[in-house]
Amino acid sequence: MTGHYCDFKNADVILTCGSNNLENHPVSSKWVQRALDKGATWIVVDPRFTRTAAQADIYCPIRSGTDIAFYGGLINYIIENDLWQHEYVLNYTNASYLINPDYNFDVSTGLFSGWDPTTKKYDTTTWGYQTESESTWDTSSTGTYSWVSQEGVPEFTPPTLKTPKKDPTLEDPNCVWQIMKNHYSRYTIDKVCEVCGMDPDTLELVYKTYASTGDPAKSGTILYALGQTQHHYGSENTRIMCMVQLLLGNAGMAGGGVNALRGEPNVQGATDMAMMVYDLPGYLHWPTVASTPTLRAWCEHETYSDGYYTNKPKFMVSFLKEWFGDNATVGNDYGYDWLPKVPKNGDDYTTIGTFELMNKDIMKGYFAWGQNPAASDPNTSFNRRAMAHLDWLVVADWTETATATFWKAPDMDASQINTEVYFLPAALIYEKSGTILNSGRWLQWRQKAVEPVDQAKPDYEMCDLLYRAIADLYRKEGGKCSEQILNTKWDYYVDGKIDPRPVSWALNGYNVEGTDFSKGKVSLLNGFANLKADGSTANGIWIYGGYYNNSDAPLDPAQQPVGRRGHDDPGNLGLYPKWAFSWPANRRIIYNRASADLRGQPWNEDKMLVKWDGSKWVTNDVPDFAANKTNADGTTEPIPPNNKAFFMKWEQNANLMTTGMKDAPLPEFYEPFESPVKNTLNGSQNSPMIKYAENESVKKGDASQYPIVATTYSITEHWQTGAQTRMCPALDEIAPQQFIEMSEELAAEKGIKNNDDVRVFNNRGSVKVKALVTKRIRPFTINGQTVHQIGMIHHWDWTNMFSTGDVVNDLTPNVGDPNSYIPEYKAFLVDVEKA
Amino acid sequence: MTEQAILFDSSRCSGCKACQVACKTWNSLPSPLEKNSQEWNGSLQCPPDLGSNTRLIITFNEGDNGKKYGVNWAFGRRSCMHCTNAACVNVCPSGCLYHDEYGMVTYDAEKCIGCQYCRSACPFDVPRHKGSDDILGGSVVINKCTGCPDRVAHGRKPACVTTCQPGALDFGDRDDMIAIAEERVALLHKKGFDKARVYGKDEMDGCHVIYVLKYGIEQYELPENPKIMGSVNASSKVMKPLTALGFVAVIAGLAVCYISGIGYHRDTMRYDEKKHDVIDVDTGEVIKHIDKEAGER
């Protein structure tokens, strides 16, 4: 989230799209209700009339997977009706920037310029800006970037700042504004309705209501979740929401922003911690063979020419310093070479790719740690067959999951499987201490409530045992690449026992001098602004800097920012800055500079986050911009307002158009991988860069065989594969049965009655579930043809003591997004029959 | 102590059923443990009704909204209404059910004799009984919402209220809850929910559970005009005194008869079946002659 849960109450309009926030994020309901009490309007756009929709002011149906058409239409509506926030867009976004004249989008092929048909990738050069002027960093002792030339800093050539050409009139045909306007002019209301399946009146009401937040004083928030992201263009779905929020001036506002509702409270934390193949902790990029094989290359490739990411070498060196400790020196590039590099076929090592590697007998061992791919990943029956190729499988989980028992699945023959499976019982969240990180980026400390059951252990204890055993073997027997294991710093002990508190010191960051973990001594850094690139500081994840910074009580989380429990609420905006800690730097609302105009005056005084009083910044939230500067003599002085509202971008302006995505500079609509209709917005049925679609295991289904659109979703009563919630009899009692939701029309067509057993099937699998026939689902009319959609919950498998069912993910296609590699769970084709 | 009440605002309820789980957890009410034994009835309303171990359910009803999309999806609440004029308390033969100091209808399970009169008397069909399922039902004991007096006594709210994230449930002074409910209904009327109303304010002389109903009452499993059935009052208010009276009267009457009969003497008789004479045994005197020919018997 760019905001946080409590901030929903400040919204004037709430748009829930691609999320069932009331059901699946119950705490969100509390804050949405407060907004409604103050007169806000709530819009829900969803293929199903959900429990969330039941409480909303406006409900608009949408065919699964057509969000870009919906938002593209909204952008067109905002531009056509002049509802965008002029001062904001002109100054805080790249609307006025001029783009390479060779940029082009070909509607007939659905391809942007730069497409290479052999590699099936884009060269993004033509998506970039025209350069006005170039300048280099001043690294002299009095210069802004003097730190680069200090002793201990790895050598690298600083980037050149290429100041883009701009046209403040927005009339140049090559400016972002004109390109965008032209691009979305095809997304008319009628066209959108034809693609998405709602009626024009409803759509226009939604557009009109949401676009009303283009009023500078008003803010609108978008709540989304996996309904937006789990598509093979899920990242573009997210980006187009950002564009809408920028056009309406909602990003950075209290009650605005783009708010991803994460599931389990630590999903956000897991994402922060380098969950993805190409990520380092804190969203830095993992070294790759192709572009960053050395530390120098990394610094040159990754460091931005302007904005806050000019500091990236500081984050990287501090990270290496924490990773390898005293073994990291400037002489050995702080151990950079010991970090494994992502190979050129890195995409093969993502979740979907992993199972292909198993199937090809390339990957022989697998750790499933807190995940359940035999039930939760797409095309799970293929995954299970692939797992049978493994020599060994380790599952660390709370309960005996489907993955731990994949060989027991009804479609598996255990006598033919030689995989050795190890199960490590893990402690529940209530059985261990540590931090939890919610969707609003709040880090909160939790104390252990009870001891783990039997032999269950906290994850960090398992890690510790594993590391020590592995390091021991390397020490005794040697082996390939032993340095990166043996040079790793591993001293997170209190009284000889592995402990999350020293880990917190490492994550927060500390001065190397004055710190000795083994003696319990640590000189904690105040925040990430103190990080240095000369090896004098260490930090495991730069964005967490400041969350655990009280060196006076390093063993007492209650005396750390992460343990704060203050109720102060400056501005009465629900910011609660003294409750726990919100990364980065305790900022509650990211991009908060954009909540005020060019002169630093809030767009709405009642929603004041920051304000320039003529001589200094008055703040309710921690400024997410350069508000002060430190002079050479150590004194600080305020920086008067300017247009640098998005200082995490090198332009320091938000990107309406970007080179940052692999698949498009502007989000463009493509049909889901399996779709019952043709794409009528451009000539490419699917995104040209769809991942894994060529794999044999995918077994694409055709609309002539499988005419029904299916989407998967969760219900509030269960969590994910139900491994944990189906172990709670009270939860089984309130939701005992896997079902699909279907319209009365489809039910009549198929001769199905409510509560009948039905079979849902496609090329990948077949599952037996119950039918819930309801008026809440209605057929769509797409391009003049009737399209039926069903919703499938997915919380069951063959395991568990109290309730079992078929694995719905046997049906979902294992294709993914080229940016995030997320699978397309939310739109695929099936057929249904009475069982 | 001032009267307290639970407020349920159906227009804020998200139907998540966390209150059902919280109720079970706090009150140690078990759920079925046998694998896949829980019945499903094609609805999100699970379990479909109150039961021996279920004191609270959220009801789901899909009504026509007259619009192109969606339905009027009513989330209702079914549990004890904690009536002022409580039929269950009136009918309870063992003094098990009673009003606590907050006005909530609670019970002393020790005193329950398992007669289940309360269930049949309740106009909301709320009380259930748990215990052995044998047909004799000898060991069943009432199980219904108590308003969590064990929590309220310690300044906490009932378990269902505490767990409610959307703020659909609240607990406090009854007057305050009614004020909130009425304000909310006024707002709902303004938003176009014409049938929205407060329920429980005057019903049963005032319930200690106040509902804000977003849609028409027909979409909630609630009676329009809940009343204590005449026969319940007849039993408790008429039949018992009348029976006592009848008992006393008949004993008294017979006592008079008894006294008047003291010292009664009757002669021993015998019947001569040949002469058809009834004869006094002691005197040999014929008391009566049966004239068979005249048809006497």
Added chain:
Amino acid sequence: MATERFIQRHSLQTRITHDVFVIACIWLMISGLFVFIPPLAAAVPEVARFMRITHRIVGCVFIITPIISAVASPGGVKRFFAKYFTKWTPEDVEFVKKFVPYMLMPKKTHMPDQDEVKSGQRFADGMLMLCAVAMAISGVILWLGISVFHVSAGVLAVQRFIHDLFFLILVIFTIAHIFLGAGIFEPYRPGHMIGLMFGNGQIDESDALYHWGFWARKEIEEGKNIVVKEVPDKK
């Protein structure tokens, strides 16, 4: 040695049926009181719970006993109905008219001869039987309605009222029945009234002539049910 004549009025089966029924009825009344009188149940909940279970078990006895008896002796049922549902004679009417004066002034009131079952007795026993049937039916509905069929609250409430109402009537007629039948009322005491149901079922000639003149004379004339016993001479 002199002899005295007795009439065999009730068979063994009749007596057993009646007596079991009486015990059941009294037990049901007592156990029912634990539901009917709240303070009683509240004072001793454990006892009340036990009473509640026995109320149901004994209720079964109460219902089943007459049914078994009827099945065992269909002829008896026929005779039973014949003597209870018979035409009212002028003496029957006279009996009813004189009943209250008799009860209050037994010494001065002379009752007319009666058939096998007195008219007043027919009415009183009839009420007892009606009450028994009503109690049995409403009781069964209350029991199975709650535990098996889960009938609506309205049905249960109505049944409860019926159960209560007939309990009232039953109490009145039972007391009266005991008062007369057990010979507490002195005019009814000389013979062996209580023995009719709790003894050998025989009644001596004199008592029979007093209570049921028509019937006694008919029995003696027919002689079929007459038992002659030797008795010691009176002084």
